[in-house]
Amino acid sequence: MNRLVATTVAFLSASVIVLALASCSPEHDSSKEKSAGLPAAAVRVQTVQSKPQVVIEEVVGTVRAKLRATLEPKLSGRIASLPVVLGDHIKAGELVARLDTAEIMARLGQAEAALEQAARDWQRTSALFEQQAATRAEYDAAQSRHRIAEAVSAEAKAMMDYAQVVAPFDGVVTAKWANEGDLAAPGKPLISIEDPTALQLEADVPAAMATLVQRGSMLAVRVDDISAELPGLVSEIATGVDPLTRTFQVKVDLPEQAGLNSGQFGRLLVPVGESNLLRVPASAVVQRGQMEIVFVLAGHTARLHLVKTGKHIGDETEILSGLHAGDVVVVAGAARLTDGQAVDVK
Numbered sequence: 575m576n577r578l579v580a581t582t583v584a585f586l587s588a589s590v591i592v593l594a595l596a597s598c599s600p601e602h603d604s605s606k607e608k609s610a611g612l613p614a615a616a617v618r619v620q621t622v623q624s625k626p627q628v629v630i631e632e633v634v635g636t637v638r639a640k641l642r643a644t645l646e647p648k649l650s651g652r653i654a655s656l657p658v659v660l661g662d663h664i665k666a667g668e669l670v671a672r673l674d675t676a677e678i679m680a681r682l683g684q685a686e687a688a689l690e691q692a693a694r695d696w697q698r699t700s701a702l703f704e705q706q707a708a709t710r711a712e713y714d715a716a717q718s719r720h721r722i723a724e725a726v727s728a729e730a731k732a733m734m735d736y737a738q739v740v741a742p743f744d745g746v747v748t749a750k751w752a753n754e755g756d757l758a759a760p761g762k763p764l765i766s767i768e769d770p771t772a773l774q775l776e777a778d779v780p781a782a783m784a785t786l787v788q789r790g791s792m793l794a795v796r797v798d799d800i801s802a803e804l805p806g807l808v809s810e811i812a813t814g815v816d817p818l819t820r821t822f823q824v825k826v827d828l829p830e831q832a833g834l835n836s837g838q839f840g841r842l843l844v845p846v847g848e849s850n851l852l853r854v855p856a857s858a859v860v861q862r863g864q865m866e867i868v869f870v871l872a873g874h875t876a877r878l879h880l881v882k883t884g885k886h887i888g889d890e891t892e893i894l895s896g897l898h899a900g901d902v903v904v905v906a907g908a909a910r911l912t913d914g915q916a917v918d919v920k
Contacts, residue, residue, distance in 0.1 A: 616920050617917045621901070624852055630843045630845055637774070641743055651757075652673065655669075658747050666742065673737040746770055779842070795826060795842055804828055806827060857908070859881065877914065881894075
């Protein structure tokens with residue numbers, strides 16, 4: 575029994591020694607060995623520099639037409655004709671609505687008849703007055719009745735003009751609030767029109783930025799669905815600040831641009847200062863899964879650095895952390911590199 579125990583103990587001791595020796599051997603699953611076995615990669619490098627950059631604050635706004643109007647009648651009446659539909663292009667002075675004029679025509683007829691009678695009475699009284707057959711009071715009364723009749727007739731004619739609603743400028747019908755047969759009345763809109771050729775961005779700028787926006791200055795505008803930034807001219811600035819939002823309204827004229835339409839969402843880019851930023855060419859940043867990495871030259875090898883990126887500025891990328899000014903980074907050939915791999919700088 576003792577011999578069996580002794581044999582078992584000796585076997586276990588030998589096994590422990592073998593395992594201990596195995597644990598002391600070099601690791602083979604090492605990235606260093608992998609990179610050491612790779613040939614030197616041809617790369618191009620560039621030194622990281624801290625570059626000045628204008629700090630931009632984006633203020634959201636809406637693109638609107640400079641000329642826009644909601645048309646409504648000046649008198650009440652049934653709509654006899656409304657010859658426009660949404661999207662119609664109309665010219666200044668073109669008829670957009672006509673009201674039923676039967677009642678107005680009757681009033682105009684009465685006014686014209688009264689004017690004719692008053693004119694005859696005044697002519698007759700004037701002739702008698704010249705012959706000293708009528709008093710001054712009779713002459714003045716006839717003249718007053720004639721003037722009143724002229725005013726009533728002019729009013730009736732003006733109401734005839736009011737029965738026709740015309741476009742005040744060239745534009746496009748953007749909304750239609752009524753149809754033929756509806757009862758029109760002052761204060762009740764008929765249609766809305768706007769000029770699509772003259773657009774501007776309306777934005778509510780924080781009061782703290784009041785000194786940074788000046789009338790007549792040029793500011794860049796970014797609009798959704800348009801890739802390039804648009805040059806904008808600050809044409810109007812509200813003098814008062816909204817006490818609820820602590821903002822003031824700014825209107826920025828925009829140039830004609832394909833794809834630019836009223837109602838689009840836009841951003842006014844206001845420069846608020848300047849700062850120094852680390853930037854590298856966008857080709858230097860390699861995306862691997864959720865990680866952003868840059869290879870930094872260390873002697874004749876490339877070392878992997880995890881970085882955090884910021885904005886894209888042209889063909890460069892802002893580096894928020896992971897690099898320092900003066901680091902030499904791989905800008906061409908980085909995607910094929912492994913940490914610790916030898917490189918051949920071209």
